[in-house]
Amino acid sequence: MSNPFSGIITSDFKEIFTNMIDALLEDEALTVPCRLIYEGTKFTLCPNCIVSPITGRSAGLYNGSGPHSFTTGSCPVCNGVGRINDQQTEDLYLCVLWNYKDWIGDIAVNTPDGYVQTISKIDTLDSIKRANKILINTDLQTYVKHYFTRSGEPTPVGLGSDAYIFTMWRKSS
Numbered sequence: 001m002s003n004p005f006s007g008i009i010t011s012d013f014k015e016i017f018t019n020m021i022d023a024l025l026e027d028e029a030l031t032v033p034c035r036l037i038y039e040g041t042k043f044t045l046c047p048n049c050i051v052s053p054i055t056g057r058s059a060g061l062y063n064g065s066g067p068h069s070f071t072t073g074s075c076p077v078c079n080g081v082g083r084i085n086d087q088q089t090e091d092l093y094l095c096v097l098w099n100y101k102d103w104i105g106d107i108a109v110n111t112p113d114g115y116v117q118t119i120s121k122i123d124t125l126d127s128i129k130r131a132n133k134i135l136i137n138t139d140l141q142t143y144v145k146h147y148f149t150r151s152g153e154p155t156p157v158g159l160g161s162d163a164y165i166f167t168m169w170r171k172s173s
Contacts, residue, residue: 009159017159024095025121025164031093033138034118036131042086049075049082057082090127095119096136114171116148122163128154134169147172 024030045051048066052059058080062069066077074080097117116136120128128150136146148169156162 014159014161018161018163021158021164022121025093025119027093031095032136034092034094034096035135035138036090036092036127037133037135038088038090038130039132040086040088043083044086046075046078046082046084048077051082055082090131091138092120092124092127094124094136115151116169116171118167118169120165120167122156122158122165125154125156125165128165128167133172136169 046058046066048063048068049058049070050061050063051057058075058078060072060074060080062071062075066075068076070076075082078084095118097119118128118134118136131150134148134150135141136148140146149172151168151170154165154167157164157166
């Protein structure tokens with residue numbers, strides 16, 4: 001008895017699959033603008049406030065030349081720490097799966113609340129591996145900021161080509 005499914009996965013089928021997924025991952029198709037954040041280990045003095053030479057923390061006084069003036073309380077740039085993390089960012093479009101049932105199924109045990117998954121093309125692998133955090137959907141950042149940290153390594157996937165990656169992210173503050 002021959003296998004009725006033999007020969008279904010042809011090179012034409014794989015090409016159609018790749019073209020469909022590429023279309024879904026085009027900017028503004030099923031993707032949203034995201035900001036990858038690369039936090040360094042270097043810190044620089046806050047450019048917005050006067051830093052106390054004794055404590056090394058903000059003195060709570062505006063320095064007169066910073067980007068955000070303030071009158072009382074802690075500095076809005078460094079939140080009173082006196083220094084800021086030297087971080088870089090990169091903006092890309094990623095497909096974000098918010099509902100874990102879309103990628104796990106209807107499993108009732110050990111569901112990953114507070115996690116999202118992103119799908120992107122393989123050419124984003126280096127950027128995603130370097131990222132410490134991600135801000136999902138920068139279009140909404142004036143209303144809500146969805147920050148996540150990468151949970152594990154990005155996983156290459158595809159139909160015989162590994163042309164895409166899935167990445168798991170955990171909600172952070």
